[in-house]
Amino acid sequence: MKSTGPTAVYKSVSKLPTREITGGVLLNQKVTPQLLASNENKRKLIMLIKAFFNQLDGYHVQYNVVSRDVLIEAQKQPEKHRDLIVRIAGYSAFFNALSKETQDDIIGRTEQTV
Numbered sequence: 001m002k003s004t005g006p007t008a009v010y011k012s013v014s015k016l017p018t019r020e021i022t023g024g025v026l027l028n029q030k031v032t033p034q035l036l037a038s039n040e041n042k043r044k045l046i047m048l049i050k051a052f053f054n055q056l057d058g059y060h061v062q063y064n065v066v067s068r069d070v071l072i073e074a075q076k077q078p079e080k081h082r083d084l085i086v087r088i089a090g091y092s093a094f095f096n097a098l099s100k101e102t103q104d105d106i107i108g109r110t111e112q113t114v
Contacts (some may be wrong), residue, residue, distance in 0.1 A: 006048055007111040014056035024059040026090055032067045032108045044114035062087045064106070071095065071107045 006029060018025045035041050052058035064087050074081035078096040086095050086106055095103060 006114065007051075009112070010048070010052045010056055010058060014052070014058060018057070018059040027058070027061045028064065028087060028089070028109065029061060030064045030066070030106075030111050031113075032111055033065055034067070035075060035113060036065065041114055048114060060092075064109070067074075068107055071103070075100070075107075076104055 009027070009029070013025060013027050016025050020074075031045070034043070049061065052061060066084070066086065070081070070084070071078070071086075074084050074095050079097060082094070084095040085092050086098075088106070095106070098106075
């Protein structure tokens with residue numbers, strides 16, 4: 001049984017008692033734009049999301065679709081990435097308005113593949 005990747009994350013999160021947790025459980029996932037470049041991968045992601053909600057009783061998932069390289073470049077040259085918006089924990093924010101610590105956290109998130 002595979003213990004890494006988005007399916008493993010979804011299975012782990014689905015074990016939490018979301019109905020007993022006020023506000024449920026927030027799950028952030030990060031994928032690269034390249035992942036969504038092919039129709040096959042788009043279909044895989046759609047199937048994965050459907051399985052999370054329909055079979056694993058998932059509560060919530062939100063995605064950042066941005067590459068690590070773009071985020072690092074935005075830290076170094078913020079003036080070139082003024083319009084870069086990222087998802088955080090339940091809200092969106094301009095990447096360059098965030099503290100360096102929060103930016104580093106977003107950069108450090110695992111990029112999932114399907």
